Amino acid sequence: AQSVTQLGSHVSVSEGALVLLRCNYSSSVPPYLFWYVQYPNQGLQLLLKYTSAATLVKGINGFEAEFKKSETSFHLTKPSAHMSDAAEYFCAVIMFSGGYNKLIFGAGTRLAVHP
């Protein structure tokens, strides 16, 4: 069965510093992977998705993620953090079950950005 693990429930960085949010997946089939962001008091918004094309995926707001099959990882990065990046980030994998595709979410990582 597919699953995702996000390492670190809270990450804190300085403004301008590198952002690295970790996600490892488990999948018996080639995975389809997603990163979502949730700003305070809002729903989830898609940042980027991996669909078996290029292994380096670029998303919105300067974020990108690299799919590494050998490490079963899909870490999210941004070269320079901005105060507006403070949010909760969720990694997710598609699971095929009973004829339907479902999204399986990680527990989330809350990113804090300080001046």
Place this chain on the structure above:
Amino acid sequence: DVKVTQSSRYLVKRTGEKVFLECVQDMDHENMFWYRQDPGLGLRLIYFSYDVKMKEKGDIPEGYSVSREKKERFSLILESASTNQTSMYLCASSLPLGGRTNEQFFGPGTRLTVL
């Protein structure tokens, strides 16, 4: 832009009450989902629907039911609310589940408190 709206942002109910959470999407999506979000657990799927009057149990359906009488509307029902159902509830919609990379679009969430 896809828009998913939820009837209430905040709701306070008493134990034993029947609670209705409403979700409406305006993009003619076939699929709709209900999740609950709890700290440290990420999002967990309660129910989903792939067509009008069709429903499938997710990972945590106990204590909940759903209704989909029209394509654009998906209701979550708590027959007899309990304190352990205090949570954030998120609705989402997407194109057919046959598309493995189909993005789910989320509503802003309803924070339900059961006293």
